[in-house]
Every structure is written in C-alpha cells, then in structure tokens.
Amino acid sequence: MSDLYGRHKAVLPDWLALYYEDPLEITHGEGRYVWDANGKQYLDFFGGILTTMTAHALPEITKAVSEQAGRIIHSSTLYLNRPMVELAERIAQLSGIPDARVFFTTSGTEANDTALLLATSYRRSNQILAMRNSYHGRSFSTVGITGNKGWSPTSLSPLQTLYVHGGVRTRGPYADLSDDEFIAACVADLEDLLGHVRPPAALIAEPIQGVGGFTSPPDGLYAAFREVLAARGILWIADEVQTGWGRTGEHFWGWQAHAENGPPDIVTFAKGIGNGMSIGGVVARAEIMNCLDSNSISTFGGTQITMAAGLANLTYLLEHDLQGNARRVGGLLIERLRGVAAQLPGVREVRGRGLMIGVELVKPGTDTADPETAAAVLEAAREEGLLLGKGGGHNTSALRIAPPLSLTVAEAEEGAAILERALRSCVQ
Incomplete structure (x- = not known):
C-alpha cells in the first residue's frame, strides 16, 4: 500500500470509492493522455467521469x-x-x-x-x-x-x-x-x-x-x-x-x-x-x-x-466541431467494439452513441451481471495503459467509455486494441 493511499484511508470516508486494487495517483495530463506518479502514461477513456470534455491541459483554457x-x-x-x-x-x-x-x-x-x-x-x-x-x-x-x-x-x-x-x-x-x-x-x-x-x-x-x-x-x-x-x-x-x-x-x-x-x-x-x-x-x-x-x-x-x-x-x-468529431470517431469506436463483442459470449451488449459507450459484461450464456470480470478488465486495461470507467444498475458490470471529445481516430484504435486484449484475457 502506497504512503498516499494509507494517508487517504486514515482521513477520508470508507465509502469514498477508489478504482483499482492499487489506487492510481494522476499527476498531469496533456491532450487525451495522463501520467501517474511513477511516470507511466495512460490513454484516458474516462475523462475524470466525463468531465475533461475537450482535452487535458488545453492551452486555450489554461x-x-x-x-x-x-x-x-x-x-x-x-x-x-x-x-x-x-x-x-x-x-x-x-x-x-x-x-x-x-x-x-x-x-x-x-x-x-x-x-x-x-x-x-x-x-x-x-x-x-x-x-x-x-x-x-x-x-x-x-x-x-x-x-x-x-x-x-x-x-x-x-x-x-x-x-x-x-x-x-x-x-x-x-x-x-x-x-x-x-x-x-x-x-x-x-x-x-x-x-x-x-x-x-x-x-x-x-x-x-x-x-x-x-x-x-x-x-x-x-x-x-x-x-x-x-x-x-x-x-x-x-x-x-x-x-x-x-x-x-x-x-x-x-x-x-x-x-x-x-x-x-x-x-x-x-x-x-x-x-x-x-x-x-x-x-x-x-x-x-x-x-x-x-x-x-x-x-x-x-x-x-x-x-x-x-x-x-x-x-x-x-x-472545432467536437460534436461532429464525437459522432465520427465514436461511431467508428462503437463498431470496432461490437466486432470484438460478437466473438465473446460474456459481452452482452455494446451500446451508446457518440463518445458515450457502454460495454455490458455477463456470465456467458446468461443475463447475470458479472462485476468481477468487469473489475478484472478494468485492471487489465490499466496495466496496458488505458483508463476506463464502470457502472450499471446490475452490480457495476458495464464498462464506461467516455474520452475527451477531441479523441483522434488513431487514439480510438489504440484504446480499442488495448480493450480488446483486456476483454479477450478476462472474458469467456
């Protein structure tokens, strides 16, 4: 357990949720990428819970x-x-x-x-x-x-x-x-x-x-x-x-x-x-x-x-017509992920529109939510440098994808490739 995590647990509420078994400290970002306290780079597909809408450290805003x-x-x-x-x-x-x-x-x-x-x-x-x-x-x-x-x-x-x-x-x-x-x-x-x-x-x-x-x-x-x-x-x-x-x-x-x-x-x-x-x-x-x-x-x-x-x-x-970019790049990303999902029985549905995409995971052959696998995919994606969210009314078994709206086609493909590997390694 890191020193910062220990200090967090000592002074903040138990119900204040943290992602990952080894929680992540993000220290800076640029564009669609962020870096942790160890200097590792991540492609950010969650944008601080859909909040970093345009880009990290956008010069016009700073x-x-x-x-x-x-x-x-x-x-x-x-x-x-x-x-x-x-x-x-x-x-x-x-x-x-x-x-x-x-x-x-x-x-x-x-x-x-x-x-x-x-x-x-x-x-x-x-x-x-x-x-x-x-x-x-x-x-x-x-x-x-x-x-x-x-x-x-x-x-x-x-x-x-x-x-x-x-x-x-x-x-x-x-x-x-x-x-x-x-x-x-x-x-x-x-x-x-x-x-x-x-x-x-x-x-x-x-x-x-x-x-x-x-x-x-x-x-x-x-x-x-x-x-x-x-x-x-x-x-x-x-x-x-x-x-x-x-x-x-x-x-x-x-x-x-x-x-x-x-x-x-x-x-x-x-x-x-x-x-x-x-x-x-x-x-x-x-x-x-x-x-x-x-x-x-x-x-x-x-x-x-x-x-x-x-x-x-x-x-x-x-x-910069980021709405149009969300439509174009998001449409490509959804279709890419649906192609992957079609090969994995544990992926119940890929849904959403624009750059607001959900991937719902279930136990194969059922409609039973699979939050354990969702958590495992989150960890596997992080290991390869991709940050995702999760949610869902059925025990947080849906992965949530919501990157900044300036996401490029190349970055969408980079993230999709990492997510595909994470899904194939964790989902039956």
Missing part, C-alpha cells in the same frame, strides 16, 4: 484561467459578474428553451437539487417521477430520487419518488418488444401510474443513464412521455450532466433525440462545460426560474475563474 486568476478569482453572486453573464447568455441561446434563465452551481448534484427546488415550488408538490436505474447526485434530495440502489444509501427523502419504466431498453418486462411497442408500453404504464396519485411536480430523466451503464430508451420515448405530462401540467427536467455539450455526437443535448414536442421545461448541466473546473447549472423558462419568493445567492456558483474556463471551453468545442 490561458483563460491564468489570465482571470491574475485579475480576480471570486466575488460571489452579490456583485455583477461579466464572465457569468456572458456564459449564461450563450447557454440560454444554446438551450433551445424560450425566455431562458440560467443559474450556475458548483456541481451536477447541486444543479439537480436546484431543479427539484424549482419544480416542487412551481408545482406546489413534493412528488417526483424518476426513471428506474437512474442517478442524479449524492445530496440528500438527489439520493432520494436516484433509482440505482448501489448509489442510494438511504430511502429517507424530503420527496415522494415514483419510478417509471423506460430507461433501460434491453432489460425489464418490455425488453422483448419492438421499439414502438416498448414506447407504447412505457407510456401506458406512466398513464396508469398517474391515475393513482396526485399530480407530481416533474419527471426527471437522463437521456442516457450515466452511472446506470450508458443505457437509454428508444428515441422518442421522452417526447411521448411529454405529451402525457404536459396534459397534466407536470414538468420535464432533462438531466444533461453527462449527455450535454455534444458528447452523444448526433445532438448537442441528449434531449434532442426526443424533441418532437420541443425542449424540456428545465435542463440541468455540469461536468464537461468546465473541462475540470467546478461548473454546474440549471436552465429554465423565466416563469419557472423566477417562481421562488425568497432571496438566494450562490457563494461559489458562477465564480469568475470557472466562468472564464467555461467560456473558453465552449468556444473551443464549437469552433
């Missing part, structure tokens, strides 16, 4: 942060803040929400907390609809709506949560139906549920479930849900903490795969917009955002230094 730090780092929201206004203007325009207002937080958890506060206050209801297998954060309120028991340590909550079918296409009672039949069954289930309860405040849903193992419904499910919800005045909150900013390749926001009836009422975001700086936020129609009847502030949300990073990062992403 320059913006350095210059802003030389002026002022922080003043709180009690004072006018030019970088915050500028980033809010850009996000409001990109959100697709009419008459949008933006509130900045420090994390996705806090963003979802804020969305829940807005929805329950606006609707005067403490009931929330959430998806099975979902994850929305680690705070008391977001744990209370999370539909993944591995990340929800308590059932106590200030909210009454009702869980809806649909977030996982290939498991559950509707898995064998066609896409159209699947959507129809999920909508019928939602309508039946709403017939038994007082009208909830909102449905919160990830377009692609992140911690749940990059699972998703057929395109159009949330549009169909929206019709049912809107008829009853129930809000739709799209949790875009992991799916936003072009990661899915086909769309800038994940909700746009379900866009027949327009944008959500509320969108939450975080992770990639800061490229590692602590930025989260909420976008909502003015009437919803302004429904609170008491004062509020954010001490650390929207600080000048994080907003400078967000502006530089968003500019780089748009000017």
